[in-house]
Amino acid sequence: MPTLKRRPLPAAGEADDVPRRLFADPGVPDRVFRAVARGGGGLVLAVMLLVGGFLLLRAWEALRRAGWSFLTTAAWDPDSGHFGIAAVLLGTVLIALVAVCVAVPLATGAALYISEYASPRLRQTLISVVDLMAAVPSVVYGLWGFFWLEGHVLPTARFIATYFGWIPLFKVDGADPHDPLAPETVYTSSTFIAGLVVGMMVAPIICSIMREVFSQAPAGEREGAYALGATKWGMIRSVVLPFGKGGMIGGTMLGLGRALGETIAVYMVISPVFAVQPHILQSGTSSVSSLIALRYGEAGEFSMSALMAAGFALFLMTLVVNFAASSIVARSRSGATSDA
Amino acid sequence: MTLAPQVPDTPAVAVPEASTAASGPPRTVLPAPGPGRPGGERRRALARLRTSDVFAVVGAALASLSLTWLLFTRLLPFDGPVGFVVIAYALFLALYALLVSFDEDGPAVADRIAGAFVRSMGLLLVAVLVFVVGYALWEGRRALPHLNFFTQDMKLAGPLDPLSVGGILHAITGTLMQITIALVVTVPIGLVCAVFLNEVPGRFARFVRTIVEAMTALPSIVAGLFIYATLILGLGLDRSGLAAALALSVMMLPIIIRAADVVIRLVPGTLREAAYATGASRWRTVWHVVLPTARSGLTTAVILGTARGIGETSPVLLTAGFTAEMNLDPTSGPMVSLPLATFTFVQSPEPAMIARGFGTAATLLALVLLLFVAARIIGGRGPGHLTRRQEHRRVTASRRDAQRFAARDRETPSTPQDAVGT
Structure with a gap:
């Protein structure tokens, strides 16, 4: 008492x-x-x-040996002392960017549909479906990407490479667009396909955060917009989207954080290369997490330390993205009460 | 929360008001709260459907399909179903805009196009997601009908053996064991931490909350790497089910804390204040008011964290090792789990192994689905909402209390005692 x-x-x-x-x-x-x-x-x-702390402690030896070249070297050969995360970091970021570019329009549209257009009963079902999808194991997405998506997306990849190959990002070395019988293996296991799979994986996460924020847009302001003669889209553009802007940015960054750290789905789809490879449609890419999953088994003491350093870099990157995301969400008008 | 505007009252109320006005000063009359959420506003459904809208949609769809067919098969050198769908969709939007613009003006056309776009995006997302899950379940159809798939392990089954030999019992038991250990570790710590964040506020709690929020997106492979660095490299233990369970715990802990924190934050402050006002101590308030009120939400938080943890592959990959045999001892020897088994099976080029992989993935999905449905059933109610049985139990308990108080008052009528126990 x-x-x-x-x-x-x-x-x-x-x-x-x-x-x-x-x-x-x-x-x-x-x-x-x-x-x-x-x-x-x-x-x-x-x-x-x-x-x-532990990751940094274990990584210290490798970081001290490599110095700043750790950030600029593309090859991964720790036993000869020649290793760095330039290639894997670029691969990770490119995969995550493709994923976000795919996921954000999808998630925004779906979130708007669920919160603004769907009937109340359908809304409840859709919310459940999207939330369930956010809990589907990544290995299932990996299976889908490896066994189904890869075979079906190749014509699209070839189309983009053929007609937009003059953009450096979409260039594919070794592809001959004028040869109809050219093998399609130059387009398999690419950043693009991995990004699509990861995008499908993070879309439900982004969607559920955006939906949460959109549905909190005040009813009074909505009806005010209608009273001024706005159409539904006009109302969404002038009330719902500005209100949910913080949540949209924050949700996107949370999705980006998840996409950066994704391991298994990426590992199953890509074929690893350790060279700076900025062509997203070309076969072969790499990511920090798949590098760890690939090399941890055969690693000696020093290579393990190098892998820890790579893991620490990934950890720092996701931490920064995530901090930025939560502070944006918390500062926005809609974020004060949302759990995003 | 917006207060209802203080408009002049309706005639039905105004008449008695006018008759009493002569006897005293005019009183403020608040309008009765509406049938919706108390005190809040309710959104109204404003959708209408006209025949011309339907005609425009159907016409645009037909026109775009025919035009795309013409382009694809007769005019342009395209191929592939994806290209067909993309071009048909773009044409549909353009044609729809054209049709609508015949009898509407600019903003209405933009409204229709945006509506069509938003609807199709919603449909596309849900369709893709359902397809991803359906694909794994459908591809699992070759392995799942064999009963031995659920009753044997892979000890006797080589990579070339048909599906009638070998199964994933070792992976199922491994998953259940690892997730149980992970829950035993995370649930108490997670709930205590969530309570701490809400009930012992201060600078330290804010700091912990920031860290936990930042850790929610901890890459799962980093969690695995941490346990690998500490337990396996640092302490020299073998890869085991326990190490995998601890890696899962590190990954699940922030998720559970985050979800539980949100739920506890939703407990109305008035309930807490009422408890404090009766003289209850802080911990009694938490134990008897806050936690019971948030019970269904907390259960949901734990179940959803479990669903996330059960499907994680990468922490387990680093810490559990792989075995084809049943291992019931989490403290020694490698122990495989469902996602890890899926991952390993599909690395093999043999069709039977790939079929096993899909079967394992389907089993895992079924498990996640089960957890999710359970979470929906339990967590469908907000804080403080009771089922009929709970309400009945609450009423009975309250009645018992009243009888007890009455009996005690009869025994000692003169000395009033403190009713609130400590």
């Missing part, structure tokens, strides 16, 4: 009337409760800091 204790009143004339400190004694059970709760919080904090 909390009780309010105070020091005895000073005798009259003994001292001036100073403000007394009030002190609430919470009692033993409450003190224990607070200590346990604080301990739980501290434990979680310790685990989370340990993750970063």
Whole structure:
């Protein structure tokens, strides 16, 4: 039982009337409760800091040996001392960017559809479907990407490479667009396909955050827009989208964070190369997480340290993206109450 | 929350008001709250459908299909179903805009086009997602009908053996064991931490919350790498089910804390204040008011975290090792789980192994689906909403309390005692 204790009143004339400190004694059970709760919080904090700390500790040897060339070297050959994350980092970022470019229009459209256009009963079903999809294991997306998508997306990749190959990003070395019998293997296992798979994976996550934010747009402002003669799209453009802007950016960045860290689906689709390869339609790419999954088994002590360094770089990157995302969401008008 | 505007009241209320106005000063009359959410506003359905709209959609669809067919088969050197769909869709939007512009003006045309685009995007996302899941389930149809798939492990089955030999029992038990250990670790810590974030506020709690939020997107392979660095390289343990479970815990912990934090934040502050006002201590308030109110949401949070953890491959890949045999001891020896088994099966070029991989993926999906449905059933209610049985139980308990108080008052009528236990 909390009780309010105070020091005895000073005798009259003994001292001036100073403000007394009030002190609430919470009692033993409450003190224990607070200590346990604080301990739980501290434990979680310790685990989370340990993750970063331990990775850095293990990575230190490789980082010290490689120095700044760790960021600029493309090859991955730690045993000869020639290794760096330039290629894998570029691959990771390109895959994530393709994924976000695919996922954001899809997710925005779907979120608007669910929150603005769908009937209430359909809305509930769609919310469940999208939330379920966010929980589908990544290995299932990997299976889909490897066994179905890769075969069906090749004509599209060839089309883009043939007609837009003059853009450096879409260039494919070794492809001959004028030879109809040319093998399509130059287009397989590319950044583009991996990005599509990861995009499908992060789309539900982005969609559910955006939907949450859109549905919080105040009804009064919506009806105000209608009262001024706006069409539904006019209302969405002038009320819902500005209101949900923070959530849209934050959701996109959270999706980007997930896309950067995705391992298994990417690993199943791509064929790893360790050279700077900026052509997204061309076969062969790499990502930090698939590098770790590929090489951890055969790694000796020093190569393991190098892999830890790569993992630490990935960790830092997702941490920065995620911090930015949550601060954008929290600062936006809609983000004060949303859990995004 | 917006307050209802203080408009002059309706005539039905105004008449008695006018008759009493002579006897005293005029009183403020608040309009009765509407049938919707108390005090809030409700969105109205404004959609209408006209025949001309339907004609425009159908006409544009038919025209775009025919035009695309003409382009594809007669005029241009394109091929592939994806190209057909993309061009047909672009043509559909253009033709639809044209048809609508015959009898509407600019903003209405933009409205229709945006509506069509948004609807198709929503449909596309859901269709793709359903297709991804349906594909895995459908491809699993070759392995799933064999009963031995669920009752044997892969010890006796070589890569060339037909599907009637070998199964994934070892992966199912491995998954269940790993997720159980992970839950035993994460649920208490996660819930205590979520309670801490909400009930012991302060600078430290804010800091922990920021860190936890940032860790929600921790790449799962980094979680695996952490456990690999500490337990396997640092302490020299073997790869085992326990290490995999701990890696899963590191990954699931922020997810569960985050979800539980959101749910606890939704518990109305008035409930807490009411508990404090009766003199309850902080921890009694948490135990008897906050946690029971948020129970269904907390369950959902845990189940959804489980669903995420059960499907993770990469932490398990690094820490569990691979085995074709059943291993019931999580502390020693490699232990395989469902996603890891899927991943390993489909690396093989043999069709039977790939079929096993899809069968394993279908089993895993069924498990995730089951968890998700459970979460929906339990978590369909907001904080404080009770099922009929819970409500009945609550009423009965309250009645019992009243009888107990009455009996006690009869025994000692003169000395009033503190009703709130500590």
